[in-house]
Amino acid sequence: xxxxxxxxxxxxxxxxxxxxxxxxxxxxxxxxxxxxxxxxxxxxxxxxxxxxxxxxxxxxxxxxxxxxxxxxxxxxxxxxxxxxxxxxxxxxxxxxxxxxxxxxxxxxxxxxxxxxxxxxxxxxxxxxxxxxxxxxxxxxxxxxxxxxxxxxxxxxxxxxxxxxxxxxxxxxxxxxxxxxxxxxxxxxxxxxxxxxxxxxxxxxxxxxxxxxxxxxxxxxxxxxxxxxxxxxxxxxxxxxxxxxxxxxxxxxxxxxxxxxxxxxxxxxxxxxxxxxxxxxxxxxxxxxxxxxxxxxxxxxxxxxxxxxxxxxxxxxxxxxxxxx
Numbered sequence: 001x002x003x004x005x006x007x008x009x010x011x012x013x014x015x016x017x018x019x020x021x022x023x024x025x026x027x028x029x030x031x032x033x034x035x036x037x038x039x040x041x042x043x044x045x046x047x048x049x050x051x052x053x054x055x056x057x058x059x060x061x062x063x064x065x066x067x068x069x070x071x072x073x074x075x076x077x078x079x080x081x082x083x084x085x086x087x088x089x090x091x092x093x094x095x096x097x098x099x100x101x102x103x104x105x106x107x108x109x110x111x112x113x114x115x116x117x118x119x120x121x122x123x124x125x126x127x128x129x130x131x132x133x134x135x136x137x138x139x140x141x142x143x144x145x146x147x148x149x150x151x152x153x154x155x156x157x158x159x160x161x162x163x164x165x166x167x168x169x170x171x172x173x174x175x176x177x178x179x180x181x182x183x184x185x186x187x188x189x190x191x192x193x194x195x196x197x198x199x200x201x202x203x204x205x206x207x208x209x210x211x212x213x214x215x216x217x218x219x220x221x222x223x224x225x226x227x228x229x230x231x232x233x234x235x236x237x238x239x240x241x242x243x244x245x246x247x248x249x250x251x252x253x254x255x256x257x258x259x260x261x262x263x264x265x266x267x268x269x270x271x272x273x274x275x276x277x278x279x280x281x282x283x284x285x286x287x288x289x290x291x292x293x294x295x296x297x298x299x300x301x302x303x304x305x306x307x308x309x310x311x312x313x314x315x316x317x318x319x320x321x322x323x324x
């Protein structure tokens with residue numbers, strides 16, 4: 001099996017590559033080749049018997065997508081994109097990468113004349129206020145950000161290209177992935193990870209929104225599990241509604257901090273400094289909070305049961321079990 005991953009150098013991409021290298025198979029088939037693309041070189045795993053090709057460059061550039069699909073991968077994980085805060089700040093770049101680049105990939109597959117499984121990472125940002133207390137699967141997407149709009153339009157393209165038989169697509173609307181390792185990125189949601197990650201590493205963290213903010217999260221472990229399951233699931237079971245809202249843990253910022261204190265103690269929590277940021281708050285308050293995710297659960301997608309589990313996963317996976 002040959003697999004193409006766009007956005008392979010990003011956090012989720014790196015963890016997906018590590019999981020594929022560890023498993024050695026996908027959907028019951030041996031992995032024989034990995035094509036890894038990003039704007040910077042992805043880390044290439046050493047896997048016996050697996051051809052690994054590293055591709056770099058502007059994903060949305062003319063001809064880039066056609067070059068990537070020339071090897072006719074069996075599965076495509078389309079993770080590449082501009083994050084929410086940057087897409088809002090740079091209108092042209094967000095649309096060029098998140099929408100035009102995605103359509104270029106879809107068209108490249110169509111024109112090449114093969115029909116792989118294509119897993120697309122969408123976002124809960126496709127939903128806009130006003131919201132019910134719990135968003136059902138049937139809730140109509142009305143995004144209130146450029147990023148959410150770009151994801152919604154890509155979802156519609158994925159459904160239509162799948163209907164036409166150009167590929168077998170599954171879109172997964174990821175909740176906010178927390179706790180993200182490494183440095184903060186430009187996503188408006190970055191602080192959700194920062195208020196856990198930095199204190200656990202002995203550093204100060206900035207909290208730019210009220211503690212009452214409610215949001216749904218899943219760990220990087222769960223994100224990779226979502227992707228793997230989306231690649232392996234029976235497309236007929238998914239049906240014509242190809243975009244699925246993933247499950248997660250709904251928690252207020254205050255509940256996140258309480259979980260951190262239970263696990264790491266009060267001295268760690270004292271490293272969080274509240275500093276309101278109206279720009280971030282304006283974006284975040286337009287996001288949904290809780291999701292039914294019934295269809296995804298029925299199809300076998302699963303996440304953590306509580307926020308304590310999310311924090312423990314970060315400590316185990318990124319800190320070697322240690323708190324600083």
